[in-house]
Amino acid sequence: MTDLVPKEQAKTRIARWIAQEFMSQQRRLFINLGVGTPTLVANYIRSDRIFLQAENGMLGVGPRAPSGQVDPLLINAGREPVTETPGCCYFDSATSFGMIRGGHIDATVIGAFEVDETGSIANWIIPNGRQMGVGGAMDLVAGARQVVVAMPHCSGSGKPKLVRACTLPVTGFNEADLVVTELAVFRFYETRMVLTEMAPEIDLDGLKAITEARFQVDPQLRTMAV
């Protein structure tokens, strides 16, 4: 975390930016949203061409269920109660991950502990011995056509999360396509990391100071929509 953008505003900005990115594509998209900030993306999508998949076996996930209308067996992969959209359907987890691994999911939005300048992602474990879970993280980064990382620019203690080389156990190598933080947007081309948008709160020197990863700057660098 930096103190340039308040935490809740940062999350909203990231989620809204990603929703806008998807909506601008003007085509049918199937998207898997990870827990945390990625789930917020759903709140800003207004499109009947965008369909959300939950890896626990549902396509056509609707908004979070209002309290009082919660069905404990209608949940997303983060165990949050959700709703159905017309034309939604259910399937087993082999089919669900078949969609993911088979390249049928256009994009996954995930959080990360670290992303390095080659696009490798560490988001499944912090080896402290207290957490033991991988879930679908490795399947999603390897399988989704586009891997979008939604995360704060710096960690809670202020350390860069965009690093030269991941220090935490890697989820997938060279898999990130797009990283969106509250301060910047980076796109990966092969293993080139390119800054394409920057938030109004910061300048390039300021951004470099809190970004350990080495990146190129898009000649068409734009101001990030906030």
Next chain:
Amino acid sequence: MTDLVPKEQAKTRIARWIAQEFMSQQRRLFINLGVGTPTLVANYIRSDRIFLQAENGMLGVGPRAPSGQVDPLLINAGREPVTETPGCCYFDSATSFGMIRGGHIDATVIGAFEVDETGSIANWIIPNGRQMGVGGAMDLVAGARQVVVAMPHCSGSGKPKLVRACTLPVTGFNEADLVVTELAVFRFYETRMVLTEMAPEIDLDGLKAITEARFQVDPQLRTMAV
């Protein structure tokens, strides 16, 4: 073919014997019947514990559909119109062969061109260039728990079909568990071939004269039910 048992009577005898064998097992059985004589087995099964599977995606195949009640999309793997039994269900071919390969099918009844004394079966092709089909034959002999071969004792031209070593392209090696002809019943233990029943029309010397495969004789050799 020998002339000891007329052709139609031979088929009926084989089918009835196999049906009796299944019914005597007093347990739930899932069975796949191949085309030809094997299909006839269904006519003699009277049991609500025996369920027929068709590899084109149906479990609970009922009797042949009477003419006038034919549904072209309700067929068995031999394209014969069939009927539904209560509790029947449909599934794709990957699931269907998953049942077969996964060891869930208790028995398959198949025809064969040749079976050799090690239990290898040749039933998928006669290399004359005019037929090109394997269908589910290789999956069935490799996957079904019990492989029952139903065939005439000799070929149309009078040659032994129970041979020392298959001369035709093999469908599966050492897969036969039971061979039923109109004249004899053989069981395979590992690769030992044992005569367990013999028809009243023939004696052991007569049988050996038309059986190229070398077999042992069960000390409890019985007369085949005809």
Next chain:
Amino acid sequence: MLREEKMCTAGEAATEIRSGDRIMVGSFGNSGYPEALVDAVAQSEVTNLTIISNDLGSPGIGLGRFLANRQVKALIGNYYNWNPDVAAAKNSGAIEVTLVPQGTFAEAIRAAGVGIPAFYVATGVGTALTEDKPTAVFDGRTYVMERAIHADVALIRARKADTLGNLSYYKTARNFNPLMAMAARLTIAEVDEIVPAGELDPECIVTPHIFVDMLVEKVKR
């Protein structure tokens, strides 16, 4: 809006197919195949096709028309005894034929759809159909490695679609259709009926619409 995007006529759908393409067609012995789509392709100029299907119908009937029309370069499937033209064309060198045991064929198509490039089965070990394939021993039994079977276009047949493209099937016509729907770059489904999204029971949808790109409604006669 989606409805307009996905829906088209069989003729429009057929223009998606290029000469040289690998085409999957759901079919089992002239049953449960996309008749209008097959018609449209048989009437088109495309040639040099690789047809991936259980069988090839009968001579000049169903999928057999592709061969009668000389549109076929190669076949991948498992049972051509119902169409003796196949063996004749193979023997004359006019087409290539790759026979794959039916269960392996079904699984290899599914594998292509679910991101599995290869898998092992016990089917056909030691036989002529697997002699060029690698083998491996697991828990004392020998298995052969089989590769996924991909296609450029899948032509499938379903009973009902909703406007999104979710599909349900009818009886044994289900067999290869849902598998092929997953395995091609472009999946075109011919259906008897299209209903509004939300009308199919979400628990009974067999092919989720993510796998379906174009919908052709069968013309009622």
Next chain:
Amino acid sequence: MLREEKMCTAGEAATEIRSGDRIMVGSFGNSGYPEALVDAVAQSEVTNLTIISNDLGSPGIGLGRFLANRQVKALIGNYYNWNPDVAAAKNSGAIEVTLVPQGTFAEAIRAAGVGIPAFYVATGVGTALTEDKPTAVFDGRTYVMERAIHADVALIRARKADTLGNLSYYKTARNFNPLMAMAARLTIAEVDEIVPAGELDPECIVTPHIFVDMLVEKVKR
């Protein structure tokens, strides 16, 4: 007749489980699991179990009871963050834990059911979770070989059964249940309701009864 054969109480079903068995349990974070069967096993004397499941519920809740009761020798699954007792037990050496990516986990269970001993996926290549597994390159991409995951007994949860044992599920509770039903020597299904054979739509049956050995009807409260 079949009805009587297959139907039993949760307590009777639990007697099929032996200490040392590998047990699959359909569950996703305390949702859609066979509650009465888990209860019965948790109340039994069996121990030294290998539990194969997506997660292990919460501390002392759902599948978490097996660990709280010291009935667990090993876990095979993918997500234990909802139950921190798992990491603690692993760190103290009390249990073994094998983490498998969720999609690979699902596919490996299906593989066990359909006679596939091993298959390749791109998931986790180069990571700590696949470092001991063989790799191979297909069409220029590296894949890791994953093995099937079998079990002695599967405890699954469905919504409806017919008297033969055909099953249908409810919403996202479908996830691992139909896969596990195929993958065990003995499959025991706990269902909300049992209807006569023929009452479930044959097109909407998700698990054919060939995969189901015993049925436990949920006791209505």
